[in-house]
Amino acid sequence: MSITTRRFEWYLLSCILLFLWLGFLALYLAGKVTDIKLSFLLNIAVTAALVVSNVLLSRWRKKGDILLFPLTAFLSVIGLVMVLRLSPEFAQRQFIWLFVGLAAFLSTVRGLKDYKKLEDYKYIYIFLGLLLLLATILLGIEVGGARSWIDFKYFRLQPSELVKVFLVIFLASYLEEKKEVLTQGTRMVMGIPVPSLQYIGPLLIMWGFSLVLLIFQKDLGTALIFFGTFLTMIFIATGRWSYVVTGTVLFAGGSALCYLIYHHVQVRVATWLNPWADIDGKGYQIIQSLFAIGSGGLYGTGIGLGQPTLIPAVHTDFVYSAWSEETGFLGAVALLLIYCLVIYRGYRIALTSRTGFGSLLASGLTSLLAIQTLVIVAGVVKLLPLTGVTLPFVSYGGSSLVSSYILLGLLINISVKDGA
């Protein structure tokens, strides 16, 4: 790595650290820091952790993408400032989860240098993924309407976060192997197009997978992310719109069926269409979110100076609304643009990858990140029904943060191996 690149990396990192400390200062001045000593120590610790991560990263990885880590570290730092602001009682946990996330990231970069090995064990991932989902269904507890958590007494895990990454690895290797078969598509039997089993099989399996999530875990958001990611990957592998169309129709059909059968789905849709009808009940959260975003205006109130805590559960599902209130429209668009940059870098890695598997894996992981961001942001601005998924790297939540950092490690490894 050249001196200038390294210097550039340090420059970016120092900007992020500056934001962290300025954010902390702003919160202190706004009187929002409850435990100054602890917060100060946590900030020192995270500064050290980011510096160490950057040193290790530049030592272990001589080439590859240099923007992804600074960009996502920035998102994490935004998340830390917001958790300090919104719910200081959870801040300590979130800082610890960030250290775990960074460790997972560095281990992935160090330990999985040759990402192509992943291709050899594809059925293990789907098996592990299904096992985790099954465990959630059997042992899970319900939090915020979705039964997607396993309680470990000291902390809770949301296995579906990890399953998403497993699933993308599996799909990338499966699609790479079956690409040709899948592209052949339909045969004509007596003038009627009949899709072959190979063609429709994986589609049906994934559809079932998503419906299981929807039905047993009441987790519309995760189901949407799973299926959306799958559709983008199968399209990238085959280039056939028919998959996307059939898949969308299947998913819409499944959702419609759930709507007819399950009362909680009907309530959720009604709340989305007209939250004002039940402003003190089901519609309360989303309306408070709209109030927060709308009240932010162009420039926002300034960090620590708004009233985003009027939104219930603001630190998990509504960080984006809080950010929009306090940093305004400009801050919100800036945040979305950071995501766009991350996604752009991700697809760029997919484009430059020399292997089909690498390309599929990188584009799948990137799509996963993109779709998850879109689903939650569209939810809190009421463009889509609200789903309790996390905003990657920013929302409070350990499982999400750790799996996002593993995802990032994989992307970096692909860029190191095949990078331009």
Add this chain to the structure above:
Amino acid sequence: MKRNLIKIAGLIFAAFAVIILYQTYIQIFQGGYYLNHPRNRRLQLLEEVISRGRIIDSGGKVLAETVAVEGRNKRIYPFGERTAHITGYLSGRYGRSGLEASFNQYLLGIDGSFGGEDFWSLQKVDKARQGNDVVLSLDVDLQQLAYKLLGSRRGAVVAVEPSTGRVLAMVSRPGFNPEEVESRWEALTSNPQSPLLNRAAQGLYPPGSIMKIVTTAGILSVKPETVNRIFDAPGYFAIEGRRIEDKQARGRINLTQALALSSNYVFATLGVEQGARVFVEMGRNFGLTTDIPFNLPTVKGRLPNPEQISKLELAESAIGQGRVTVTPLNMCLVAVAVANGGKIMVPTLVDEIRSPQGSQIQSFTPKLMLSPIDAAIAGTLRALMVGAVAAGTGREAAVPGIQVAGKTGSAENPHGQAHAWFIGFAPADNPQVAVAVIVENGGAGGREAAPIAAQIMKTVISGKR
């Protein structure tokens, strides 16, 4: 595969673009709406720290302002009950009414401008921060005069500038003192005279004979030749076996005399002749059933459904009885239409919003609301109404040296004596003011309501000279 990937990337970025566009809509264009929504708790938090702006009349007199009393903000209303229905009240416990409610965001100075050049955050709001001033078209001297003229009687007065729709006075009696709303809430809400009700815009009354203006407009719209018709008024109108009585038989009279004498026979006849459809349609065109876009809450008048109206009821409606009910504001706008060549302007109370430093933030320009009649019919009606004041029931509305047009009404009602009504405008050839006066259970409109209207019109016109 690379091309497929680029297509997917395009879709993803397009989705981000959609979200950014939608966020622009809710945060930039709808931001003011959300910040000022009554259910947004931020608003209540802000009200505790911002000093509300003043409500000022057209001459600069203060109708409502916030002053610091012993370190606490107190809202005072120098004209008390005389402007109570205009300013409304402000109470932490019972909410707000009047302009305090409908112009809340302007008075707090948070009318959407926070997004642009200001931050609304509580910690940064200067404790001495002033909201904006609301400047009215109302003339508080005229308002006080009208309040005094009504005396201890229940009733309402509305005075409007016909060419612009600017409200010059709007009085409702009995009034209440906005500063005492919290301490006297029980008494105010249980009082059978409903002092909190703004009778001028929300009181529904039978119009009585002032409805004959609308009836005449109806017949002229389908039979313009009626102007030259001669009637033979026998002293009653018989229909479906019932009689609608007049005070006396008049014999042969023309339309001008019929309106001047307020002949029930003639207008019941004309009502039945034009038919229910034309009659009700004309009432609607005059905005009697319209939800009037006003700065204060209004109620809609009521007209019977033309499909479900008998000949007898049509005859009764044509002379303003039966199921027809209207507000004083409704009938003032009927006078406005005649005065203004057939055009009703949207009535407004607020002329402009001013910053605490005195610069204009927003001004309100006259807008056309309805055109119920053409200029020719308006001209005919004007001549008829001039006749009613010059040599008819409206004699007491006459102002020396000024030609006044008007119509009286004495609306029978189940609550006792007839309601005394008068609507009119002056000067007839160049109207500067249109008025509607009602005195509840006052008796004859010509005796009770017309003199009040005369005083109002005289004051406005002499003030302009």
